[in-house]
Amino acid sequence: MIEILGYAAFFLTIALSYAVIALGLNVQWGQTGLFNVGVAGFVGIGAYASAILTAPDAADRIGGFALPIPLGWVAAFAAAALASLALGWLTIRLRADYLAIATFGFAVTVQLAALNLEPLTGGPFGLGFIPRPFNGFAGDPLVFGLLNLALVALVLAFVWWVLERLVRSPWGRVLKAVREDEEAARALGKPVTRFRLQAFAIGGGIMGLGGALQAHFIGFIAPENYLPTLTFQVWTMLVVGGAGNNLGAVVGSVVVWGLWSGSSFLIGAAVDPADQARAAALQIVLIGVALCLILVLRPKGLLAEVLTHHRRPAGAQAQDRPATR
Amino acid sequence: MNPQFVVDGLVAGAMIGLGAIGVTLTYSILRFANFAHGEFITAGAYAALALSGLLGAFVGSVPVGDFSFGWNVLLAVPLAILVTGGLAILLDAILFGVLRAKASAVIILVIASFGASMALRSLLEFVFTSQPAYFTNELQIAVRFGWGLRATPDQLLMLAATLVLILAVHLLMTKTQVGRRMRAVSENPALARLSGIDVRGVVRTAWFLGGGLAAAAGIMAGLLVQIRPYMGFDLLLPLFAAAILGGIGSVPGAVLGGIVVGLCEALAVQTVGAEWRAAVAFLILTLVLLLRPQGLLGRARS
Numbered sequence: 001m002i003e004i005l006g007y008a009a010f011f012l013t014i015a016l017s018y019a020v021i022a023l024g025l026n027v028q029w030g031q032t033g034l035f036n037v038g039v040a041g042f043v044g045i046g047a048y049a050s051a052i053l054t055a056p057d058a059a060d061r062i063g064g065f066a067l068p069i070p071l072g073w074v075a076a077f078a079a080a081a082l083a084s085l086a087l088g089w090l091t092i093r094l095r096a097d098y099l100a101i102a103t104f105g106f107a108v109t110v111q112l113a114a115l116n117l118e119p120l121t122g123g124p125f126g127l128g129f130i131p132r133p134f135n136g137f138a139g140d141p142l143v144f145g146l147l148n149l150a151l152v153a154l155v156l157a158f159v160w161w162v163l164e165r166l167v168r169s170p171w172g173r174v175l176k177a178v179r180e181d182e183e184a185a186r187a188l189g190k191p192v193t194r195f196r197l198q199a200f201a202i203g204g205g206i207m208g209l210g211g212a213l214q215a216h217f218i219g220f221i222a223p224e225n226y227l228p229t230l231t232f233q234v235w236t237m238l239v240v241g242g243a244g245n246n247l248g249a250v251v252g253s254v255v256v257w258g259l260w261s262g263s264s265f266l267i268g269a270a271v272d273p274a275d276q277a278r279a280a281a282l283q284i285v286l287i288g289v290a291l292c293l294i295l296v297l298r299p300k301g302l303l304a305e306v307l308t309h310h311r312r313p314a315g316a317q318a319q320d321r322p323a324t325r
Numbered sequence: 326m327n328p329q330f331v332v333d334g335l336v337a338g339a340m341i342g343l344g345a346i347g348v349t350l351t352y353s354i355l356r357f358a359n360f361a362h363g364e365f366i367t368a369g370a371y372a373a374l375a376l377s378g379l380l381g382a383f384v385g386s387v388p389v390g391d392f393s394f395g396w397n398v399l400l401a402v403p404l405a406i407l408v409t410g411g412l413a414i415l416l417d418a419i420l421f422g423v424l425r426a427k428a429s430a431v432i433i434l435v436i437a438s439f440g441a442s443m444a445l446r447s448l449l450e451f452v453f454t455s456q457p458a459y460f461t462n463e464l465q466i467a468v469r470f471g472w473g474l475r476a477t478p479d480q481l482l483m484l485a486a487t488l489v490l491i492l493a494v495h496l497l498m499t500k501t502q503v504g505r506r507m508r509a510v511s512e513n514p515a516l517a518r519l520s521g522i523d524v525r526g527v528v529r530t531a532w533f534l535g536g537g538l539a540a541a542a543g544i545m546a547g548l549l550v551q552i553r554p555y556m557g558f559d560l561l562l563p564l565f566a567a568a569i570l571g572g573i574g575s576v577p578g579a580v581l582g583g584i585v586v587g588l589c590e591a592l593a594v595q596t597v598g599a600e601w602r603a604a605v606a607f608l609i610l611t612l613v614l615l616l617r618p619q620g621l622l623g624r625a626r627s
Contacts, residue, residue, distance in 0.1 A: 035432045037360070037439060090611065094618050097358040097435055101565045102614065104360070105607035108562055116600045228558075232443050235436060281450040281554075288444025295437050296423050 002142055009145035011261060012254075016152045017213045019253035022237045023159055023246060024206030030244035030305070031167060032199040033179040034092070035100040039207060039234045041107030044114060044226035045083055046076035046208025047215035048121055051130045054216075058129075062119050069131055073155075073212050080208020081201045088200040093193055107231060114223040126222030130215050152213055159206055160246055166202075167246075175199055229284070233260065236291045242301030251303060260287070328472055330591040336480045336549065338587020339487035343542040344560060345567035345579035346494060347535030353511040353574030354531040355425075357434040361416065362539060362564060364445040365409055366557030369540025370547040371453055373398065373405035377460060386461070391478040393463040394548065402544055406537040413536025414529050416441060422528075442558065450554035457551040483545050490541060491580050494534070498576055503530060511574055559603070563590070566606040570613050572623020581621060585609070 021043055028034045036042075050072030052063035087106055091099040114121045121127060133151055137144040166172050177185040178192050186192050215221045233256065241252020263286075267279040294301065344366055351359050377386075377397045386395040420441055424434050467475040498504035509517040510527045518524050539557075546556055567586045571578025590605045613620065 029432075033430075033432065035435055037435075090614050094614060096432055098569070098614060098618070100360075100432075100435055101358055101569070102610060105562050105566070105610050109604045109607045112601065112603050229443075232439065235439065239436065277455060278451050281447040281455075284447035285444045285451060288440045288442075288447065291440035292420055292437050292444070295429075295433055295440070296420070296427075299427075299429065299433065 006142045006145050009142070009149045011257070013145070013149045013152050013217055014214070014261075015254045015257040016149070016156050016250075017210055017217065018234065018237060018257055019250040020152075020156050020159055020213060021207050021210035021234050022241070022249040022253045023156075023163060024203045024210060025234055025238050026243065026246060026249045027163065027199055027203035027206065029238065030249070031172065031175050031179065032196055032203075033096075034088075034196060034200050034203075035096065036103045036200075036203070037100045037231060038087075038103030038105075038107030038110075040226040040228060040230040041103070041110035042080045042084060042204045042207040043211035043214075043230060043234075044107075044110050044223075046080045046205075046211035047221050047225070048114060048127070049079040049208065050076040050212035051127045051215050051221055052120065054131050055127060055129050056131075060119075061122065066131075069133055069216055072216070073209055076208040076212035077205040078208075080211070081205030084204025085197060085201040088197045088204075092196050092200065107226070107228065111223055111226050114226065121223075124223060126220060128220045130219050130221065132216055132219045148217055152217065155209070155213060156250070159209070160250075163246055171195070171198075232284075232288070232291075233257075236287060238301075239291060239294055240301055242303040242305065244305030245301070245303045248301055248303035248305075252301065255302070256287075327595060328474055330595045331588070332474055332476050332480070333594075334588035334591030335584065336476070336483055336587070337590060338584035339484055340542045340545045340549075340583070341560065341563045341567050341587050342580035342583025343487055343490060343538050343545070344564045345571065345583045346491070346576055347538045348564050349568040349571065349573055349575065349579040350507070350531045351535045352568065354507060354528060355421070355434075357431045357438070358565065359535075360435065360438040360561065361442040361445060362438075362535065363557030363559075363561035364442050364449070365413055365536045365539035366543035366546065366560055367446065367449055367552075367554060368412055368543070368557075369405050369409040369536075370543035370552045370556065371449055371458075372408045372540065373401045373544045374453075374458055374460060374547065374552055376401035376404050376408075388461070388463050391465070392482060393465045393477075393479050394461045398460050398548075402541070405544060406540045409540035409543075410533035410537040413532040413539075416445075417528065417532050446554055446558055453552075453554065455554055457553045458547075459551055460548055479548055483549065486541075487545075490538065491576075494538070494576055497534075507531060562603070562610070563587075563606040566610040566613070569618075569620055570609060572620025575620070575622040578620055578622035 021039065025036065025039060028036050053065050053067045053075050054069055054072035055064045056066050057064040083106070087102055088099070091102045115124055117123070132138070134144055134147040137147060174185065174190050174195055178190065178195055182192055237252040237256040238249055239252070240256055241250070242248030263283050264280070267276055267283065271279045344362070347365065348359065348362050351362070380397040380400050381395070384396045384400065386397045388395055389399065420437055421434055424437055465477040465479060467477045468481070469475045498507065506517070506522050506527050507530060509520070509522055510524055514524060543557060546560070563586050567582035568579050569582070570585060571580070571582030586606055586609055589609060590602050593605045594602055
């Protein structure tokens with residue numbers, strides 16, 4: 001019983017840290033309509049920034065400043081937000097999918113840097129000894145697990161609260177206006193590009209914070225944690241839950257992470273070890289097909305966005321100019 | 326500095342250029358960045374591998390002339406191009422076409438292509454495993470040209486084949502009715518439809534051409550390096566960089582962009598180190614978006 005409870009705490013902690021990342025993506029995509037294909041890059045930047053600042057000093061590396069964990073989290077947010085700002089400044093004024101391509105390239109480059117800047121990042125071997133919150137309780141796995149779960153839930157609640165306030169603020173309403181009809185927002189004198197940039201930076205920063213949360217919970221990070229599969233997982237979480245809806249982002253994270261780790265568990269238990277790599281490939285096929293099916297059949301996800309206004313002109317559902325028919 | 330990087334860069338650049346033609350065509354006609362394009366490259370290479378294995382039973386796999394591969398591979402090439410072009414049309418019919426019919430936003434199509442990319446790549450990994458595969462195990466002797474330059478017969482054949490393919494696509498786009506229709510749809514789909522052009526047919530042609538050229542690039546990559554499930558996905562960023570550098574919608578631009586990206590990568594491998602190769606395309610992309618977002622041969626759009 002205690003084991004099951006411990007595992008449930010572990011599962012939920014990871015799922016809720018994904019929820020933080022998905023909330024960040026929701027600011028960018030759900031609220032603002034900015035497409036980020038480099039989620040893994042921003043998560044990775046946050047994780048590495050916090051790890052380098054808070055890990056104990058090591059002889060063979062630069063970094064290891066042994067700073068307190070909350071400071072690492074703030075740095076993770078700041079680093080990822082700055083990177084988003086730079087990338088957004090470069091591409092947001094251009095076509096919508098240039099941002100997608102640029103963020104994709106950014107994530108590839110971040111992963112490459114993590115792999116090759118060995119004196120800073122530990123290279124392919126990764127960074128260990130990242131301080132874990134409540135490490136004093138590590139002897140009692142259940143207490144340790146529950147305390148960490150509570151901490152991640154608290155951070156998630158805080159991010160949620162801030163975002164809900166932002167969405168309902170005049171700032172959030174402009175953001176939605178920009179997403180629904182850029183020309184109209186511009187005609188009303190709103191600095192559209194600046195609003196988009198701000199949203200992109202805040203979303204990126206939250207992803208970085210989520211990355212730091214995960215890094216500190218596990219205590220070890222390596223470049224292969226930040227492959228495009230991560231981007232894909234977070235996107236699936238948001239699309240399944242319902243873009244534009246914060247509750248949807250959280251529900252989607254728990255559901256998709258449950259399906260993901262559940263199917264991994266089944267593969268581990270039922271498939272011959274020699275075939276496990278192939279079975280894992282099939283797992284990604286199924287999730288990819290599921291993502292496409294949801295886009296086709298239920299584009300609003302499990303929980304649709306709660307609209308704050310009631311009147312909607314007919315045919316105004318397109319967020320961008322429709323593709324060639 | 327060893328001038329050999331010019332040969333290596335040209336060969337890699339030809340491959341990237343071929344793939345980038347498909348990206349630029351689908352982008353200009355369907356108006357979205359297709360993240361599944363890399364998987365057409367991978368699918369083409371694996372299709373040729375499977376077909377050459379089958380054909381080997383009939384025509385044997387003894388190397389032709391100075392090349393490293395036999396008739397089985399040569400015969401598999403056109404078949405693999407057909408198969409991959411068909412796959413691209415199929416993907417449009419079951420996914421992108423459905424989304425377009427529902428008037429989904431461009432970005433929804435981009436997300437769908439991202440999901441399709443993951444699914445296709447993992448499906449190929451499931452069928453063929455992640456072990457690298459090769460068309461042939463034959464070794465080749467490089468031809469020397471002086472100034473320290475050398476190239477294998479395979480590499481020279483690839484360059485010639487790319488030249489022929491690019492010329493064919495260019496003539497198709499500029500001299501034929503099909504090409505004129507494609508350019509019309511890329512220019513203004515509504516007007517093209519009004520003037521009686523079968524837009525669906527044009528869309529199918531664009532997918533078939535893009536998929537077929539991607540297969541050609543994949544077979545080249547398979548012959549020059551190896552075949553593995555991630556080969557196309559790893560080429561995706563260079564493809565996008567080449568298409569945007571050349572100017573979206575421009576076929577000559579895509580080829581030019583591909584050659585620039587290939588040369589820069591080869592130069593970086595020699596000067597900075599092979600481990601940073603993958604960052605070159607991002608650097609080029611950043612510079613283009615910063616300095617000339619419409620690309621070298623593209624026109625500025627509103």
